Amino acid sequence: DSGVTQTPKHLITATGQRVTLRCSPRSGDLSVYWYQQSLDQGLQFLIQYYNGEERAKGNILERFSAQQFPDLHSELNLSSLELGDSALYFCASSVALAWNEQFFGPGTRLTVL
Amino acid sequence: GENVEQHPSTLSVQEGDSAVIKCTYSDSASNYFPWYKQELGKRPQLIIDIRSNVGEKKDQRIAVTLNKTAKHFSLHITETQPEDSAVYFCAASKGQGGKLIFGQGTELSVKP
16 A cells, blocks of 8 residues: 555546546655556656646646645546546655655546446 | 657566566656556556666665666566566656656566
């Protein structure tokens, strides 16, 4: 157990819908990263937050957004869902910017039907 | 752009043999290179990492080597066991707390 938690574990929804994925970092970790894992694209970085502020953006679609709250938990919002958005979404956390190690949560498996 | 190439994509070894997985990165500013093990349906688990100021690091049966000149790093697993069977990912990042750029993964199968 990495200490990073994610809810829900599984999510099944229809095209065009909107979902919210939640992540709680390890106690004391200030940085949160979101990654998408699909069969054809592998593990891809989406977005990073540090202490409530967006720090880096990767291949994140405009339909996707995220935020980090004062208690440091983070939410990833996916809207206007398409079949191709079906994937495993992982959150990872690290202590601080000077500390590179990232520890992954168990992931949320999103299925868009 | 930033890219990490990983080979082989699949690797099958007999229990007790060694396994080597190789990665090449494109961004010379990369300074942190972790390896993750992912079992089916589970989270990627950090197993070992190396920073750019070190050439080699070992932890029991696993070791990682880094060649900054060639922009190449490798994972070595000795005395493989069936429980080592999983998908292994290399990654690279730069700066402080930077995003991880992952390789495509290697599916390792250790046959008893």
